[in-house]
Amino acid sequence: MLRDAFGEIVAQLTPEIGRWPRREPGEMLVAGKFLKYADMHSFYYQTRQIFGDGLYRFTCGSDSPVILDCGAHIGLASLFF
Numbered sequence: 021m022l023r024d025a026f027g028e029i030v031a032q033l034t035p036e037i038g039r040w041p042r043r044e045p046g047e048m049l050v051a052g053k054f055l056k057y058a059d060m061h062s063f064y065y066q067t068r069q070i071f072g073d074g075l076y077r078f079t080c081g082s083d084s085p086v087i088l089d090c091g092a093h094i095g096l097a098s099l100f101f
Contacts, residue, residue: 022099025051026071033064040064057094066096076100 029050033040040060047056048063057063069075076097087101 022051023071026067030064030068030072033060034068037061037064055095063094063096066094070096070100 029048037060042061043059045056045058046060047054049055055063089098089101091097
């Protein structure tokens with residue numbers, strides 16, 4: 021569900037990302053939840069890499085791996101996992 025929602029966001033923003041100002045905070049409704057961001061460009065490129073390109077996709081030998089997300093830039097990795 022989230023992957024589809026983020027895929028739609030990327031598709032909608034791709035032709036328009038150059039028109040968004042840098043370093044302006046905002047929020048976006050994604051799958052019924054408001055997500056706050058500090059910069060639309062960071063949000064867009066991380067969304068594209070994580071959900072579109074599969075940056076964090078991996079094969080695991082366990083059905084319930086332990087994942088430590090120690091970055092917390094804008095929280096997209098946490099949402100992905």
